Amino acid sequence: MAGTAVTLAVIASITAWILSHNGYLPGDAVVRTWAAAKDRPADGRPSGTWVVGDVAVRSRFDAVTGFGIADGQNGKKLWEYVPPGRSQICGSARHADASVLLVAYGEEGGGASEPAPQGKGCATVLALDVKDGRQLWTAQRTVTTGRLGQGARFLDTGRDLALVAHDHRDALGARTKDEHTSLRALDLRTGKPRWTAALPDRCGPQQVSVGKEQVFAVLECGGADRVSPGSSDGPELMTAAFNRETGALNWNVPVDARRPVRLGSTVAIESTDPLVLSDTGRYTPFGQDGRPRPGIEFSGGRGRTGEPDYPQTAITGERMYALEGFWEKGQRHRLVAFDLTTGEEVWKVTLDDPAAALTARGDRITVLGEWSTQSSKITDLLEYDADNGEELDDRRFRDAVPGAGTLYEHDGQLIIAGTGGDHTFTAYERW
Template sequence: MSVIWDTPADRKAEWRGAGAWLAGDTLVRGRFDAVTGFDAATGERSWEYVPPGRSSVCHSTADTARSVLVLVRDGDGASSPAKDKSCTSVVAIDMQDGHELWQARLSEPDPLRLQDSSVSAGGGVAVLLQQDQLRAVDVRTGKPRWKAALPKGCVPGRTAAAEHQIAAVLACGGEDNPWDKKVAEDAELHTAAFDLATGTPVWGGTPDDDRLDGDSGYRLLVQDGKLTVLTSHRKNPYRVRALDPATGGQREVSDLPDGMDSADRIFTYRDRLIVARYDAYSTGRRPFTAYERR
């Protein structure tokens, strides 16, 4: 393969807000301090969104089929001591031109081990964690769509959105809660799915419907017709479980070696492969490189 184009090397950055997506003819790169769009044909920068004031991006997600990126940022502040560091402000951005579409507020995540990112996007909706409930809004307008009915005694955490369903990690039950937190220290973590149209539960979310064989799920990815769950276990610290999004049936289980880093993404565009390096921003590498396939 030969290089067609390269984007300029990025300056070093924090890890927060990192991500890369392809929506139509636009590549989008997310960083803690800005989100930038590039022309996928030429690699030239086409737009940039910079959070207002001294706020920074905490997390980014996207519904690429509808060209909408949804980011979570912290509060404005002239100086570090005065800055609102809670990541509760949601902003939706048109991925074709960088224009802002709508804003919303999230509940402050508690605890961080369960809810490091409280928003996901896909299938025409953005799923927000508000007042310990999963609420879906139209991804382009921000108008309310539905509220999910959770199993009794469960608190929602991370979510992942696909075309027809929303997957979520739920913390349920537990008695070890001396500080009266929303989630007990010994709460059980389960994976559940809700319908991407009504919010009606489809499967999972309870000890009687455990799809992870007793493991604790903490990262979700819905892609290419399957739900991938990264889980932890005492004997095998990291496992990857591939589930059927429609039924929760387990397709594949594999153990990962200790210390394995997360992989960057590769996109197919026309007759080219485009490599994204958003997980390596601390080294100042080039965000995107396009290769011609021969």
């Protein structure tokens, strides 16, 4: 009898492990609640996703679509905007704020290497009400020529403000000699002009972002001529802050105080509160007065493709969380927390399996984990204490998860934006 009891206990333990590992035990599982319609296959052109209120939005070159995510809507398509005629959407604002999304559209050139017609590339800015897809207003951007498919870093929103950068470009993407550039703020709901920024001399905006107290821009400064990266002289990238209410210039400093950062470098605004810039694995925070803080740098381990694999990051408050990749019998990841005021590492956790995505929300860091170092199938949901890195939850997805898209949280649901060809959005809940 004792032997039978031991055998049954072993069988029960194995069965419980299998059920838990496959997401069939309460407290250990994540189950799918709904899935929106499948998206069309990706074609390499920029796309974006947002969750605003009770609507999830997907923006592609051919349409912007809103899906309902409130109780009972289950990812139902609510509305869709298709650009007129032969024009295409060339990008959308990074943020959809106050239920308004900005998109830019224009005409495409005759071929992959041919620029858009004179004055047509990304020339029209449109404000869409995220709730119902209603067109609120349109505005024209000043452009000479421009290529579609490079995103819309010249747009952003924040509270009641719409930010639009105007810039003349020649066929090679360089600023034209007339230096006709401006940065303008509009009322987000009506499109009425608010102010035109006081740009530094011989500078034009490359990308913009709206913060809570200031408006930020990465500027191309120093003239119209381009120089190759690494050149000892010529134009360089600067970063500037403007008064949110008036557009007055508050400060203007180099992107990197140690060396000039040339035009064409991959600088991006990662956060505005605080301001954090990234440049090929280096993250530089700035104080409200424009003084750079200690930087955080990643070497970029080799990923599955053999290309440098720079980390995914999430920034909240004065902390940056990063999925730092490394190679050890396959792709692996560490979850690392940094203090943005000092640049110092606060805590670090080595994950058992590779990670596909992360999000920071409140006092928790949520990570999507993959099956193994040899597979990109998402199977795990891991949660960590944002303060000290302690593991708070470890669950398994019972149902198939789309490829590593963006992860959102909404009213207790996890919403994953699929890549091209997958379900546009899929919702899961903890069980």
